[in-house]
Amino acid sequence: MRYMATYDMMETLRNTNQWMGATAKAMASYPMFAMVPNPAFQWMSAWGEVTERAYARMVVKPGWRLDFVSTEDGKDHLVEVETLLAKPFGDLIHFAVPGRRPRDRKVLLVAPMSGHYATLLRSTVRSLLPDCEVYITDWHNARDIPVSAGKFDVEDYTLYLAEFIRELGSDTHVIAVCQPGPIALVATAYLAATTPEAQPASLTLIGGPIDPDANPSDVTDFGNRVQMGQLEETMIQQVGFQHAGVGRRVYPGLLQLMSFMSMNSDTHGKAFTDQIIRTAQGEARDNDKHNRFYDEYLAVMDMTAEFYLSTVHRIFKQREVARNAFYVQGIHADISKITSVPVIVVEGENDDISAPGQCLAALDLLTGLPDSLKAAHLEPGAGHYGIFAGKSWRNNIRPLVLEFIAGTQEHRKKKPSKV
Structure with missing residues (x-):
C-alpha cells in the first residue's frame, strides 16, 4: 500500500499545482482589478496560465491532429x-x-x-x-x-x-x-x-x-x-484507486518526467521563464513553438x-x-x-x-x-x-x-x- 500511497501522492501534487495555476489565473483576471492596472496582476495571470497548462498536460493523451x-x-x-x-x-x-x-x-x-x-x-x-x-x-x-x-x-x-x-x-x-x-x-x-x-x-x-x-x-x-533491487525499490509503484489499472505495478509517467526534466533542468527552466514573460507581454499563442513542444513532452504514460x-x-x-x-x-x-x-x-x-x-x-x-x-x-x-x-x-x-x-x-x- 505504501507504493500506492506514493503514486497517489504524486498525482495529488500534480493536481494541486494545476489548481494553483488555475486559481492564480482566475484571481488575477478578476474584472475589478482592471480599474487599477498593476503589472503584478499580469505576471500572476501569466504564471497561472503557464503553470495550469503544463500540469494539466501531464495526464492527457495528445491527439494526432493530422487534419x-x-x-x-x-x-x-x-x-x-x-x-x-x-x-x-x-x-x-x-x-x-x-x-x-x-x-x-x-x-x-x-x-x-x-x-x-x-x-x-x-x-x-x-x-x-x-x-x-x-x-x-x-x-x-x-x-x-x-x-x-x-x-x-x-x-x-x-x-x-x-x-x-x-x-x-x-x-x-x-x-x-x-x-x-x-x-x-x-x-x-x-x-x-x-x-x-x-x-x-x-x-x-x-x-x-x-x-x-x-x-x-x-x-x-x-x-x-x-542494482535491480534499487530500481524496483525506488522506481516502481502501484497504480492508485482512481484508475482502471488499480494495483498494477508500474514505473509512473510522472516519475519518468522528473528524470527527463532533470537531464536538462536549466534549459527547461529557462523555457518556462521565457514563456511566462511572453504570456505577460501578450506575445504567447495557444499553438506557439513552446506550447507545441511541451504539450507533447509533458504528456507521459506509465x-x-x-x-x-x-x-x-x-x-x-x-x-x-x-x-x-x-x-x-x-x-x-x-x-x-x-x-x-x-x-x-x-x-x-x-x-x-x-x-x-x-x-x-x-x-x-x-x-x-x-x-x-x-x-x-x-x-x-x-x-x-x-x-x-x-x-x-x-x-x-x-x-x-x-x-x-x-x-x-x-x-x-x-x-x-x-x-
Whole structure:
C-alpha cells in the first residue's frame, strides 16, 4: 500500500499545482482589478496560465491532429485514424487517407514505450504520409489496463511486434525509433526462426541502443550504475484507486518526467521563464513553438513494472541483444538468421541518449546478411530528437530512408520467386 500511497501522492501534487495555476489565473483576471492596472496582476495571470497548462498536460493523451494530407491530384485529403488490431497493451493503427490512390510503400513505425505516447512521432507520421501507407504501434498507458489483463514484459513487446508485422504482411517496411530498435531487430530474428515468410521487407533502426556499451551515454549507462533491487525499490509503484489499472505495478509517467526534466533542468527552466514573460507581454499563442513542444513532452504514460525492469536487465545489463543471446518463449531470436531483410541504421552525431555506435552495432550482428543489404548513416550535428522529427529528419534522413525503401522494393522485384 505504501507504493500506492506514493503514486497517489504524486498525482495529488500534480493536481494541486494545476489548481494553483488555475486559481492564480482566475484571481488575477478578476474584472475589478482592471480599474487599477498593476503589472503584478499580469505576471500572476501569466504564471497561472503557464503553470495550469503544463500540469494539466501531464495526464492527457495528445491527439494526432493530422487534419489533411496534400497529394498529387492537387487536393487536400482528410486523414482518418483506424484501429486495425486492438490488444490490451497496445493497438496497431493505420492513418487512412480516403479518396487518394493507395501508396506502394507500406511503413510500420514502431513507437518507443519509454514514457511518452506514440504521438511523439506525429511529425514523423506527417512527413511520411504523402509517400507511404503509414501504420504505427499505439502503446497504452499501463495505469488504464486492469491487472486482469496480465503482464507485459520485453518478450511480450517482441511478440506484439511480431504479430503486428504478420498482420500487415511481408511487404511491410519497419522503422523503429529509439528504444524499440533492439526489440525490432530481435522480432525480425524471431520471425526468421518461426515464420520466415512473414519477415518484413526492410528494417530501419533509428538511434536504438542495440549495444549500450558500444559508446555509453549517461542514459544508457544508467543500468550499469544501479542494482535491480534499487530500481524496483525506488522506481516502481502501484497504480492508485482512481484508475482502471488499480494495483498494477508500474514505473509512473510522472516519475519518468522528473528524470527527463532533470537531464536538462536549466534549459527547461529557462523555457518556462521565457514563456511566462511572453504570456505577460501578450506575445504567447495557444499553438506557439513552446506550447507545441511541451504539450507533447509533458504528456507521459506509465510503463508496466515488468517491461521496465526486464528491459533494463536484459537489454542494458545483460546485453542479450548485443550478445545475440535473446530468447522469446524459449526460442532463440538468432540475429544471424536474418539473411534477406535489408537493414539501414541511422544515428545522430550529437545524440546524447543513444550515442553513435550503439545502433551501428546491429550491422555486426547481422552476420548472415550480405553487405549489399546493409547501410548506415551518421547525421552530422543532429541530436536524438532531430534524427526522427527535426530538420535533420525532414531534409536529409527522410529522403534517405525513402530511397532505401525504394531500393529494397526493386531488390524484391528482381529476386526470383521460390517454386
